[in-house]
Amino acid sequence: MKQDISKLLQKKKKNILEDWISLQLADAGLREDLMSNDELREQSAELLDALLQGITGDNLADFNSEGLSPVYEILAGISISRARQGFSPRETGVFVFSLKDAILKTLIIELANDQQALADALILINKFLDNLGIATFETFIKGREEVILRQTDEISEISTPIIRVWDGILALPIIGTLDSARTQVVMESLLQNIVDTGSTITILDISGVPTVDSLVAQHIIKTVAATRLMGAECIISGIRPEIAQTVVHLGIDLSNIVTKATLASALKYAFAVLRLDVKRIQKEK
Amino acid sequence: MDRIPILRMGNFLLVTIQIDLYDRLAINLETDLVNMVNKTQAKGVLIDISALSIVDSFMGRILGNIGDMARIMDAETVVVGMQPAVAITLVELGLELKGVHTALNVVKGMELLRLKIKDLDTGEEEDEEEEEIATNEDSTD
Amino acid sequence: MRIVLIEDAMLIEKEQDVVPFRNRVKEYAVKIGMSVVNQTKLITAASELVRNMLKYAGGGKTKMEVISEGRNSGIRLVFEDNGPGIKDIAQAMKEGFSTGQSLGVGLPGAKRLVNEFEIKSSPGEGTVVSIIKWKNG
Ligand SMILES: Nc1ncnc2c1ncn2[C@@H]1O[C@H](COP(=O)(O)OP(=O)(O)OP(=O)(O)O)[C@@H](O)[C@H]1O
Numbered sequence: 001m002k003q004d005i006s007k008l009l010q011k012k013k014k015n016i017l018e019d020w021i022s023l024q025l026a027d028a029g030l031r032e033d034l035m036s037n038d039e040l041r042e043q044s045a046e047l048l049d050a051l052l053q054g055i056t057g058d059n060l061a062d063f064n065s066e067g068l069s070p071v072y073e074i075l076a077g078i079s080i081s082r083a084r085q086g087f088s089p090r091e092t093g094v095f096v097f098s099l100k101d102a103i104l105k106t107l108i109i110e111l112a113n114d115q116q117a118l119a120d121a122l123i124l125i126n127k128f129l130d131n132l133g134i135a136t137f138e139t140f141i142k143g144r145e146e147v148i149l150r151q152t153d154e155i156s157e158i159s160t161p162i163i164r165v166w167d168g169i170l171a172l173p174i175i176g177t178l179d180s181a182r183t184q185v186v187m188e189s190l191l192q193n194i195v196d197t198g199s200t201i202t203i204l205d206i207s208g209v210p211t212v213d214s215l216v217a218q219h220i221i222k223t224v225a226a227t228r229l230m231g232a233e234c235i236i237s238g239i240r241p242e243i244a245q246t247v248v249h250l251g252i253d254l255s256n257i258v259t260k261a262t263l264a265s266a267l268k269y270a271f272a273v274l275r276l277d278v279k280r281i282q283k284e285k
Numbered sequence: 286m287d288r289i290p291i292l293r294m295g296n297f298l299l300v301t302i303q304i305d306l307y308d309r310l311a312i313n314l315e316t317d318l319v320n321m322v323n324k325t326q327a328k329g330v331l332i333d334i335s336a337l338s339i340v341d342s343f344m345g346r347i348l349g350n351i352g353d354m355a356r357i358m359d360a361e362t363v364v365v366g367m368q369p370a371v372a373i374t375l376v377e378l379g380l381e382l383k384g385v386h387t388a389l390n391v392v393k394g395m396e397l398l399r400l401k402i403k404d405l406d407t408g409e410e411e412d413e414e415e416e417e418i419a420t421n422e423d424s425t426d
Numbered sequence: 427m428r429i430v431l432i433e434d435a436m437l438i439e440k441e442q443d444v445v446p447f448r449n450r451v452k453e454y455a456v457k458i459g460m461s462v463v464n465q466t467k468l469i470t471a472a473s474e475l476v477r478n479m480l481k482y483a484g485g486g487k488t489k490m491e492v493i494s495e496g497r498n499s500g501i502r503l504v505f506e507d508n509g510p511g512i513k514d515i516a517q518a519m520k521e522g523f524s525t526g527q528s529l530g531v532g533l534p535g536a537k538r539l540v541n542e543f544e545i546k547s548s549p550g551e552g553t554v555v556s557i558i559k560w561k562n563g
């Protein structure tokens with residue numbers, strides 16, 4: 001009896017596909033901006049093909065079945081790419097759930113004369129497609145998580161640009177909170193840059209750091225110490241009045257570190273250390 | 286190999302540590318360097334550690350000792366080429382390399398030594414430097 | 427759940443064993459793709475602990491494990507000796523405390539360099555220190 005379901009569905013494949021696609025096209029959330037109708041048709045056909053080839057009637061209830069793994073793979077690929085393209089979970093969900101509607105419609109028509117078979121089939125197909133729905137969401141969320149991780153990496157890279165302001169002078173404006181993970185990243189890329197460029201002076205500008213508590217100060221002190229061990233000097237600039245106040249109130253000792261109010265004055269100091277002289281050119285007479 | 290070669294360059298000594306040292310080798314290096322400073326009347330010692338993948342408290346102490354001993358014998362020591370990962374680790378370990386100067390590479394280390402030695406000879410390093418900067422600034426007017 | 431993927435051991439009897447031991451630890455750290463900075467931190471901590479074992483207990487045995495927990499993998503090292511043991515562990519863990527006229531940075535420094543640090547010791551029986559450095563951490 002069960003065998004009939006998979007055979008029956010295979011026979012009605014064309015109908016199911018057409019029903020499915022028109023259901024998708026009819027949905028208010030259709031994203032023609034993100035995907036063309038041809039692409040949608042292609043994706044749908046590919047999944048339905050794999051599905052009808054994979055189901056044997058027996059494995060419908062068995063979600064780990066070998067035969068169905070291509071179905072899950074294709075589905076995973078589709079939902080991950082949709083997550084990356086910026087589809088919403090609902091829009092991605094409609095893709096699978098409208099397939100359910102299409103299949104159920106076919107079953108109801110085809111098995112209209114056998115109520116018992118229809119009931120059995122409905123339960124099975126329902127379960128199976130619900131499971132596909134769950135798999136879709138799982139991979140969709142995984143795809144989104146990947147996007148978030150990548151963006152986090154990008155943000156931490158963007159927020160610690162190392163600028164070669166002069167031959168031998170690097171500047172590193174820090175924007176945002178300086179926690180231990182961030183300090184690690186900053187230190188590593190700064191020290192590597194020092195080696196690569198042979199720069200002897202680094203200016204760490206902290207005007208973009210919202211608060212300097214004793215932990216942040218500790219991170220700064222460590223960065224300065226590591227820079228010195230390498231044989232370079234590290235100046236801290238961008239000390240705002242509030243920062244000076246908290247540093248002193250907290251009893252943090254920065255006396256071993258060269259600190260300057262602005263990046264400009266730090267640069268001037270760096271020039272002096274390198275024995276460089278910046279002059280205004282005399283006007284021609 | 287149970288001794289690390291020490292090269293003489295003018296009145297400087299140069300040691301390039303190429304492998305992670307066994308303790309005995311490190312202790313030998315300390316003795317050999319101090320003897321060489323005495324024999325050659327060297328004014329500066331350069332220790333290139335760019336090939337060292339770790340510096341633990343033992344190695345750190347040896348480097349510090351060399352610096353202190355050389356200084357009593359009137360020579361300055363510069364440790365050059367420390368790897369970024371080594372520097373980060375040393376800071377976390379809590380070890381300062383007291384007694385030695387540091388520089389990015391051998392060339393910069395030499396420059397630093399020359400500067401130190403000149404300054405020591407004239408006896409007034411800070412003043413001289415500041416004067417130079419001051420004159421530079423004057424000339425901009 | 428923590429799973430041990432690889433297990434290895436090495437006896438430390440003399441000063442010449444330190445560098446080969448460090449190299450072995452490095453091999454495993456490289457194998458799991460640990461960053462150079464984390465490798466350096468792990469090997470430096472290992473070096474401190476193995477030196478203590480040699481200096482205060484005349485040697486001992488080390489155990490190396492590649493472990494995994496969820497998505498994270500790491501290296502676990504155990505240093506075990508039958509030396510005199512440590513009377514006051516809290517004191518030994520203090521910055522600058524040394525009975526060997528040294529800097530006293532070994533134990534507290536090693537603790538800062540790794541993610542997990544555990545020390546057990548009883549006078550007359552010996553000392554066991556175990557550390558874990560995670561690949562991401
Ligand atoms: N395996 C051990 N067995 C017995 N005592 C130990 C052992 N390891 C450490 N200790 C004790 O703990 C003290 C502190 O150890 P720690 O490594 O911090 O400093 P240190 O070895 O004295 O100096 P450093 O490591 O800076 O050279 C030692 O001086 C020693 O008394």
Ligand SMILES: [Mg+2]
Nearest residue numbers: 474478532533
């Ligand atoms: Mg020790």
